Amino acid sequence: MASSGSGNSHEAWGSRIGLILAMAGNAIGLGNFLRFPRQAAANGGGSFMITYFIALLLLGIPLMWIEWGIGRNGGRYRKGHTPGMFAAIWRHPAAKYLGAVGLVVPLVVMIYYTYIESWTAAFAWFSLTKDYWGHTTQEGMIGYLQSFQAISPEGAPVYHKPWTPYAFFIGTLFINIWVLSKGISGGIEKLAKIGMPILFLFAIILAGVVLFLPAQPGIGATPWQGLEFIYKPDYSRLDEPGVWLASAGQIFFTLSVGMCTLTAYASYLSKKDDITLNGLATAATNETAEVVLGGTIAIPAAVTFFGVSGAMAIAQGGSFDLGFATMPVVFQQLPFGNLLGVAWFGLLFFAGITSSVAMLTPITAFFREEFGFKRETVAWSLGALCLVFGLMHVYWLQHGVLDEWDYWAGTFGLVVVAVIEVILFMWIFKPSKAWESIHQGADIRIPLIFKFVMTYVTPVYLLFILGWWGWVDAIPILLNEKSAGGGVLDPANTPFITFARAVIVLFAITAVVLIKMAWVRNKYDDRKGFVEVDRSGEGA
Amino acid sequence: MSTSAIFFMAGSWTFVLGLTFWSFYKLMQDKKHFDPDGIGPAGPPVPAETEQ
Numbered sequence: 001m002a003s004s005g006s007g008n009s010h011e012a013w014g015s016r017i018g019l020i021l022a023m024a025g026n027a028i029g030l031g032n033f034l035r036f037p038r039q040a041a042a043n044g045g046g047s048f049m050i051t052y053f054i055a056l057l058l059l060g061i062p063l064m065w066i067e068w069g070i071g072r073n074g075g076r077y078r079k080g081h082t083p084g085m086f087a088a089i090w091r092h093p094a095a096k097y098l099g100a101v102g103l104v105v106p107l108v109v110m111i112y113y114t115y116i117e118s119w120t121a122a123f124a125w126f127s128l129t130k131d132y133w134g135h136t137t138q139e140g141m142i143g144y145l146q147s148f149q150a151i152s153p154e155g156a157p158v159y160h161k162p163w164t165p166y167a168f169f170i171g172t173l174f175i176n177i178w179v180l181s182k183g184i185s186g187g188i189e190k191l192a193k194i195g196m197p198i199l200f201l202f203a204i205i206l207a208g209v210v211l212f213l214p215a216q217p218g219i220g221a222t223p224w225q226g227l228e229f230i231y232k233p234d235y236s237r238l239d240e241p242g243v244w245l246a247s248a249g250q251i252f253f254t255l256s257v258g259m260c261t262l263t264a265y266a267s268y269l270s271k272k273d274d275i276t277l278n279g280l281a282t283a284a285t286n287e288t289a290e291v292v293l294g295g296t297i298a299i300p301a302a303v304t305f306f307g308v309s310g311a312m313a314i315a316q317g318g319s320f321d322l323g324f325a326t327m328p329v330v331f332q333q334l335p336f337g338n339l340l341g342v343a344w345f346g347l348l349f350f351a352g353i354t355s356s357v358a359m360l361t362p363i364t365a366f367f368r369e370e371f372g373f374k375r376e377t378v379a380w381s382l383g384a385l386c387l388v389f390g391l392m393h394v395y396w397l398q399h400g401v402l403d404e405w406d407y408w409a410g411t412f413g414l415v416v417v418a419v420i421e422v423i424l425f426m427w428i429f430k431p432s433k434a435w436e437s438i439h440q441g442a443d444i445r446i447p448l449i450f451k452f453v454m455t456y457v458t459p460v461y462l463l464f465i466l467g468w469w470g471w472v473d474a475i476p477i478l479l480n481e482k483s484a485g486g487g488v489l490d491p492a493n494t495p496f497i498t499f500a501r502a503v504i505v506l507f508a509i510t511a512v513v514l515i516k517m518a519w520v521r522n523k524y525d526d527r528k529g530f531v532e533v534d535r536s537g538e539g540a
Numbered sequence: 541m542s543t544s545a546i547f548f549m550a551g552s553w554t555f556v557l558g559l560t561f562w563s564f565y566k567l568m569q570d571k572k573h574f575d576p577d578g579i580g581p582a583g584p585p586v587p588a589e590t591e592q
Contacts, residue, residue, distance in 0.1 A: 010560050046544060046547075049548050049551075053552070193559070224541050225541070227545065228545040230549075231541075231545040232542060232545040232548075264588050276565060277566055278567075280563045281566075283559075287556040287559065288557060288560045290556075291556045292553050307590065383579075408576070444566060
């Protein structure tokens with residue numbers, strides 16, 4: 001049999017609570033607090049919640065267990081990356097190349113996600129220093145945001161130095177890479193243990209403040225009308241495919257399935273460790289952050305200060321307008337508003353960073369396990385790569401390159417990865433082996449109905465989403481008939497978008513070449529598989 | 541808030557909070573993974589007064 005790679009490169013979690021906090025931190029991101037309330041309000045309120053929970057049970061939680069199962073199975077062979085994990089499941093030469101998407105997708109998402117994360121760090125600072133105080137209208141704050149992003153329209157006032165977005169991006173990226181360089185137990189787990197309690201503390205404070213906001217003069221709306229805006233059921237929309245797809249999409253993004261970070265984290269578990277209860281606890285924690293806290297902050301605050309129709313218009317404008325323009329307007333009208341602003345943007349920052357540090361874990365594991373590089377060397381080298389292409393997003397934001405990457409990697413790419421995972425694990429690995437693998441060391445038995453769900457319902461659900469999105473969005477975007485950010489594509493942006501796509505293709509080709517090099521270097525035999533290194537639970 | 545909105549909000553919150561509390565209750569009950577790296581003891585340390 002072939003060996004299992006280079007060096008003593010495998011790590012472990014320090015504690016079970018650290019693992020769950022890191023997994024939940026990975027799942028809880030900006031989407032929990034910005035995307036969820038918008039989606040709920042725009043897609044039928046209570047009706048959206050029905051489809052949302054159906055998607056959670058048929059898509060989210062099953063995929064969660066599948067990813068934990070694939071990851072821990074890979075860890076048996078010291079494979080913390082998808083090329084190795086897929087090759088461990090399917091002894092076929094093609095399996096390792098399918099894993100290339102699991103290296104490229106999280107890398108690409110990490111690059112632009114860190115840039116967005118840097119906005120939250122910047123706005124936490126601007127809140128503390130009251131830098132945006134005085135911009136008391138939605139339009140005024142949008143102008144301030146655009147000034148920070150250096151995309152102000154011609155002749156519009158500029159409030160920031162040109163280097164400001166670059167400084168915050170570089171600082172945020174540095175923190176991410178520093179945490180990554182400290183490893184699983186010493187970096188990521190410690191960050192989760194510090195960041196997650198702060199995140200929940202900030203979210204609970206903000207939700208409490210928002211729920212008791214008084215009705216504003218001239219508006220007359222209360223936060224409870226904001227909750228009604230999210231939860232009031234519009235049953236007529238239950239027969240719309242768009243509502244079902246929106247809820248499935250939200251479940252998909254919020255749990256970070258398809259990002260290959262759950263699989264990477266789970267690879268650091270042994271056979272005797274539970275994944276059924278850990279997976280469920282992680283999903284449940286994420287859902288509490290999203291449904292209970294995420295739904296209680298931004299939209300109810302917007303409704304209180306702008307009325308239902310005003311909040312609806314803001315929600316149509318997008319998540320960033322809601323988070324970076326509306327909320328600062330609200331904070332300026334509250335006592336200790338600058339501290340509440342720090343809490344809001346601090347919450348978003350911790351939600352972001354606990355997700356982004358996870359995204360370089362798969363590719364770090366690949367270089368360490370297959371080429372024997374030191375963790376610090378890999379982390380800082382990847383940091384340099386992220387810096388170069390991250391600067392592209394800072395400099396070309398107005399040309400749609402971030403939207404382009406977000407669509408192909410952060411939206412479509414996630415579904416592609418999930419389809420590959422579920423087919424490999426449930427169909428090629430076989431349902432009985434997958435079920436047995438998931439239950440090794442399990443603290444709870446998963447109800448047997450989920451074996452049927454994971455084998456048939458989840459893959460069909462995913463293939464339907466992939467086909468629908470492919471037809472409605474992917475093909476028109478690829479043909480430049482519409483922009484990835486929505487709306488009509490500006491022909492002036494075509495060269496930038498083409499370049500952005502070419503970079504993703506370049507990453508994919510590089511990943512395939514590196515996988516080939518790794519297999520040759522380590523003399524892996526695709527048909528024989530890897531040597532098992534996790535012997536825990538045997539002869540004990 | 542309308543009755544139907546309260547119903548959906550209460551149902552949603554009960555479901556996710558119930559799932560969270562139940563899963564963490566089960567986690568707290570479990571002693572098996574006290575030492576997940578497998579190096580140390582399988583169970584928690586025995587309190588000093590019990591040893592005496």
